Amino acid sequence: YNIDLSMIPYLTSFVRFERNRQPQGSEFTHGNSPLFDAAQQELESCYRFCFQSLLVDLAQYHTLCETYDFLGVDGLGSQTIDHVFVDLRAWKTDYELEYKRYRAINGDKTLARDAAFRLFFLILAGELGDEANDSAKAYNAVLFIVPHPGTFKYRTRTILRADEGFD
Structure with a gap:
């Protein structure tokens, strides 16, 4: 490497x-470190590729998070659940008033897809601050992701629902 x-x-x-x-x-x-290839690929490109490179198997994602922890990689970038939720909504179209007309500004799907991985990492790593409040926010974030197949692909939505907290 x-x-x-x-x-x-x-x-x-x-x-x-x-x-x-x-x-x-x-x-x-x-x-060897388990899933080091996937971890390195995501560090070099973007976290959203995690959902494309791994199977829809919760055990693999747990192993990946353990590998990140072992390597000392900050998968969250020091972000909280509130920051992640703001990034999740970044894909939505916004409107700006320009010369008495509203102009559509397309959202950033890339940022939203990376935020989906950070949300998943936050849930798996158990790094929710205020357990009751942040757990509710994480649950709402997952409910936000699930009905949007145009932005969040099948594997992303499936693995987020597969976590034990969302049975």
Whole structure:
């Protein structure tokens, strides 16, 4: 692998340790991490590709979140459920008044699809702050995603509903 180490804190520490141990070495080998290929692809491109690259199997998503945790990757980007919910609504068309007429401004589906993964990561990682209030917000966010197949694809909607909290 040719990896940008700035995105993965654990590997940055690993390489620093190996350089101190073997100053003349330029290539370092680390053992396998489960779903590392999927994790690296998502870090290099966008989180929404997670839903395309993995099967609709909740265990794989748990493993991916554990891999992110092991690698020290902040899948949320320090965002709360409120930030994620704002990004989920970013795909909606907005209207702006211009010369006495309203002009449609298309929403950002890419941002909304990435927010869907961040929501899922937030739920799986159990990083909801105020448990009762944030759980209700997460539930409402999932209910917001499910009826919009044009923006959120089948796998995204299915895996979000598959979580234990949404039976």
